[in-house]
Amino acid sequence: MNKISKNIKLSPRRNNGITFMIISIIFSILLLIYLSAGIAFDRSIERANIGQEVEKQWWEDQILYICPLH
Amino acid sequence: MKKIIKNHNIYHYAWVIVLICAVVQMVGAAIRIGFGVLVDPLVEIFGWSSGSIGLAYALMSIITAFSSPIAGFLCFKIGCKKTMIWGTILFFIGMIWISQISQIWELYVSYGLVFGVAQSFLLVPAVPIVSNWFDKYLGLGTGLMMGAWSLGPAISVQILAIFFEIYGWRDSFIIIGITGTLVLLTFLFFLKDTPNEIKKFPYGFSVKKKNKKDRNFSLLEQKNIQRLIYKKNEFWNLINIHFLGCVSHSIILVGIIPMGINAGLSSLSAAGILTTLSVISIFSRIITPIIADKYGSKPIMFFSLFGQGIGVLILLNATEAWEFYTFAVLWAIPYGGEGAAFPIINRQYFGKFPIGTTYGWQIFGAGLGMALGGILPGIIFDLNKSYNLAIILSALFSIFASIIILFLKNTKKEIIPT
Numbered sequence: 001m002n003k004i005s006k007n008i009k010l011s012p013r014r015n016n017g018i019t020f021m022i023i024s025i026i027f028s029i030l031l032l033i034y035l036s037a038g039i040a041f042d043r044s045i046e047r048a049n050i051g052q053e054v055e056k057q058w059w060e061d062q063i064l065y066i067c068p069l070h
Numbered sequence: 071m072k073k074i075i076k077n078h079n080i081y082h083y084a085w086v087i088v089l090i091c092a093v094v095q096m097v098g099a100a101i102r103i104g105f106g107v108l109v110d111p112l113v114e115i116f117g118w119s120s121g122s123i124g125l126a127y128a129l130m131s132i133i134t135a136f137s138s139p140i141a142g143f144l145c146f147k148i149g150c151k152k153t154m155i156w157g158t159i160l161f162f163i164g165m166i167w168i169s170q171i172s173q174i175w176e177l178y179v180s181y182g183l184v185f186g187v188a189q190s191f192l193l194v195p196a197v198p199i200v201s202n203w204f205d206k207y208l209g210l211g212t213g214l215m216m217g218a219w220s221l222g223p224a225i226s227v228q229i230l231a232i233f234f235e236i237y238g239w240r241d242s243f244i245i246i247g248i249t250g251t252l253v254l255l256t257f258l259f260f261l262k263d264t265p266n267e268i269k270k271f272p273y274g275f276s277v278k279k280k281n282k283k284d285r286n287f288s289l290l291e292q293k294n295i296q297r298l299i300y301k302k303n304e305f306w307n308l309i310n311i312h313f314l315g316c317v318s319h320s321i322i323l324v325g326i327i328p329m330g331i332n333a334g335l336s337s338l339s340a341a342g343i344l345t346t347l348s349v350i351s352i353f354s355r356i357i358t359p360i361i362a363d364k365y366g367s368k369p370i371m372f373f374s375l376f377g378q379g380i381g382v383l384i385l386l387n388a389t390e391a392w393e394f395y396t397f398a399v400l401w402a403i404p405y406g407g408e409g410a411a412f413p414i415i416n417r418q419y420f421g422k423f424p425i426g427t428t429y430g431w432q433i434f435g436a437g438l439g440m441a442l443g444g445i446l447p448g449i450i451f452d453l454n455k456s457y458n459l460a461i462i463l464s465a466l467f468s469i470f471a472s473i474i475i476l477f478l479k480n481t482k483k484e485i486i487p488t
Contacts, residue, residue: 015306017302017305020306024314031463039449039452
């Protein structure tokens with residue numbers, strides 16, 4: 001086992017695997033936040049229209065605060 | 071010399087293993103696709119919304135993703151065959167439970183939770199078992215098994231639809247549940263985790279190389295080597311590549327029918343696009359592992375991911391039926407190859423070391439990707455009244471995955487010298 005460990009050069013400093021993984025995770029989370037904010041924005045418009053009763057969800061204000069791009 | 075020839079023929083037990091794993095894969099993959107047939111009866115009988123029923127599908131995808139590494143771990147701990155038997159038991163419980171549901175939470179537990187775990191317990195162990203049984207020509211064995219991924223759903227959807235028509239949905243689930251379980255158990259009876267169990271050599275095994283290649287790993291060794299695998303870039307990159315690739319094609323698989331209908335195609339014509347690409351992808355699922363085995367996995371994986379990414383851009387301007395069908399034919403080739411080379415690249419990087427846990431993590435990435443990609447087209451269309459952003463995202467995810475492939479090490483040399 002030790003022999004195997006010696007044969008393998010571990011390179012945590014150049015760990016592109018973790019770096020790419022983090023990029024993917026962050027991009028996916030940002031995408032979900034952006035789309036959720038879009039849904040929240042649409043729902044707020046529907047609420048503002050007379051005659052449309054759209055109940056406000058607990059997350060809508062927070063998500064619009066985090067992502068006001070819409 | 072005689073023994074070398076003996077380990078190379080059509081009567082080798084490895085082909086029985088491929089057949090068994092293909093049948094199990096067909097059932098496992100059918101669980102996912104068969105859901106579509108279930109939606110209408112549930113809406114009709116219980117009045118549940120399509121959205122709330124669809125939540126069961128999303129839950130199942132996520133549970134499958136999270137239970138895949140557990141399935142891989144169980145392969146290493148109790149054996150792949152026993153893991154599959156547990157998967158069969160869960161399949162039986164899920165089928166019988168679904169036939170009796172009357173509340174929506176029961177659908178979430180029976181389909182989302184029970185089937186979610188059953189699917190991973192049936193799908194994940196098949197790859198390490200086939201890998202154990204092939205010393206050479208793993209690509210051919212894997213390719214034939216992978217073809218079942220596409221064939222299973224195509225057959226099972228038809229069977230389910232016919233049974234629903236004749237027996238109604240409740241009785242259909244009972245009949246298919248009992249028959250499917252008996253078929254699975256019969257096939258699993260003949261399944262052997264390794265050739266050693268029945269004192270045989272793997273397919274293509276050369277007796278001359280016995281001492282060098284035919285190694286058995288003790289549990290402690292497996293644990294320690296697995297820890298080393300976790301520290302390699304390739305371990306993380308392969309999970310990520312599977313995740314990105316699955317987000318990309320999940321967007322298309324879920325969104326292509328609505329995209330076609332939105333462009334003015336009839337629902338029958340739009341459904342034909344999905345059927346076309348499913349059928350053509352069988353070919354590339356079979357051929358990709360063979361090419362990966364012969365010429366190295368990196369080039370064919372790059373072609374599959376890059377092709378999948380560039381190919382979706384055809385949809386940006388598609389308005390006519392022939393454009394959608396041209397897309398289906400061209401895109402199905404790289405799409406089918408996306409996941410098919412993973413068992414081969416695992417062999418090229420990790421040698422004969424048992425890959426259950428590693429492959430389980432890769433399926434975890436794939437499952438999360440399918441879940442994320444599945445929700446994107448609907449939300450994006452609701453917001454923008456167009457699928458263009460979804461198509462561009464599909465392209466970006468795939469192209470990013472193909473860039474990561476360029477950073478993988480050469481597959482000519484094992485990265486863990488076992």
